[in-house]
Amino acid sequence: MIAIEAGQLRPGRVLSKGLYTRDGRKLLGPGAVLTEEVCRAVGAGGKDLLYLASSAGEVSSHFRQRSGERARQPTGRAAPAPGAVPRARDEDPCELPGLSSEAISEARRWARGRSDELIRSGASRWLRPDARPPLTPARPRAVWREGVGWFDADELRAFFAERAGMVRGWLTRVVSRAGEAGGDGLTIEEPLEWVIELGRLAGRYPRRCAQLALAVERTEDDPAEQMYAACVLGVLMACRAGWPASLVSEAGLASLLCDAGMVLVPRALRRLRRSLDDTEINGVRRHPSWSLALASTLAGVPDGVLAGVLQHHERLDGSGYPLGLRGAAVHDLARLAGVANDYAASVSPRAYKPRARAFTALGGLIGLGAAKKIDRRAVALLADAVGLFPVGSRVRLSSGVPASVVGSTPGRPDRPLVRVMMEGEDGTERFRTGGGLIDLADPSRAGLRVEKPVEDG
Numbered sequence: 001m002i003a004i005e006a007g008q009l010r011p012g013r014v015l016s017k018g019l020y021t022r023d024g025r026k027l028l029g030p031g032a033v034l035t036e037e038v039c040r041a042v043g044a045g046g047k048d049l050l051y052l053a054s055s056a057g058e059v060s061s062h063f064r065q066r067s068g069e070r071a072r073q074p075t076g077r078a079a080p081a082p083g084a085v086p087r088a089r090d091e092d093p094c095e096l097p098g099l100s101s102e103a104i105s106e107a108r109r110w111a112r113g114r115s116d117e118l119i120r121s122g123a124s125r126w127l128r129p130d131a132r133p134p135l136t137p138a139r140p141r142a143v144w145r146e147g148v149g150w151f152d153a154d155e156l157r158a159f160f161a162e163r164a165g166m167v168r169g170w171l172t173r174v175v176s177r178a179g180e181a182g183g184d185g186l187t188i189e190e191p192l193e194w195v196i197e198l199g200r201l202a203g204r205y206p207r208r209c210a211q212l213a214l215a216v217e218r219t220e221d222d223p224a225e226q227m228y229a230a231c232v233l234g235v236l237m238a239c240r241a242g243w244p245a246s247l248v249s250e251a252g253l254a255s256l257l258c259d260a261g262m263v264l265v266p267r268a269l270r271r272l273r274r275s276l277d278d279t280e281i282n283g284v285r286r287h288p289s290w291s292l293a294l295a296s297t298l299a300g301v302p303d304g305v306l307a308g309v310l311q312h313h314e315r316l317d318g319s320g321y322p323l324g325l326r327g328a329a330v331h332d333l334a335r336l337a338g339v340a341n342d343y344a345a346s347v348s349p350r351a352y353k354p355r356a357r358a359f360t361a362l363g364g365l366i367g368l369g370a371a372k373k374i375d376r377r378a379v380a381l382l383a384d385a386v387g388l389f390p391v392g393s394r395v396r397l398s399s400g401v402p403a404s405v406v407g408s409t410p411g412r413p414d415r416p417l418v419r420v421m422m423e424g425e426d427g428t429e430r431f432r433t434g435g436g437l438i439d440l441a442d443p444s445r446a447g448l449r450v451e452k453p454v455e456d457g
């Protein structure tokens, strides 16, 4: 089954399968030729998703299965009741639910062979120069309007936990299928839905959308959370570059999938609380190849996404891995996904490294860009997407008031949207109740600026 946006149907296309709505209503049969009239009628749904499937039963059983999986997943939970205190997770967040260590070992063995074969047969095809739009920030609009109804803190936490839970469940199916049946049989459709959803959110809430990656509490060493957070940033960066929807989707998919292979890296190795020796480093450095193997099992995955996944730790000076590619050989999607993935990882808690401050992590990437190790245009896109004083961090304003960064305005990375904080009675800083939002990109606030970052929220 394949999901497609109603507005993307074009005249002349011959449907290979029937076209259905999410509730299983049949719109067109297999073999139907799309005319302008039909596209107009069906396309009125705009960004609503429709499904190419063999039968209505396939659509309904797909959603029944997914809702059952969500209900069983420990972190795929509904939004908490207002005022509810989030419970600590009592499950191990790193284990893929229901998969034994033997199943992981089996999948690892399979991934080794599959990735070697793919790199041998596909690497030259992926190294072709690509005719995609440049990795530069698009000219910002003069006025940015945000939609109404953005998440509050509880909703944000619940949304992130639910999406990470969906990624975890899906990854479990991909890995178990890889180990048992040699992969294949799954499609790119489900992750594509998450990416399309993020593209919509980024379009509607261009300034605040980065909160979905940066203003949520992250769990140490949780591959599913890392994949979703990187995906949020990858989608935002591609949107800031002004890429068309199809390429935004590719950027989101590459950012989502590039660390999928980390679940095949032995967990004991991922959780070592010391610097790794050379052998251990080599073990971790297999993960882009294993991500490639897992991604390659998904029917419909574009070649560019596979290149982005495999090459996301390559460096422009040849010092990266796994292939040691240089300069133009590194695909644009890999440059973008690598920056999104690096940033999402460095601001989250890790066993072997303390969590970096948001401002410091961005500075590190700017330094790597200046040293021509990574693409400075991709770093500029990240800075535009999250702000030079990144979303989720804390700053002191030139008025002396502390504030929390809640948004970044396109084209104005040094003029964030902030929420003012004030001293609590116990001497701690807390959010001022009843508002306190200041848009530093507003010309009427020209006299006010961020003086310095103070700490991360």
Ligand SMILES: [Fe+2]
Residues within 6 Å of the ligand: 258, 259, 287, 288, 312, 313, 341
């Ligand atoms: Fe990675």
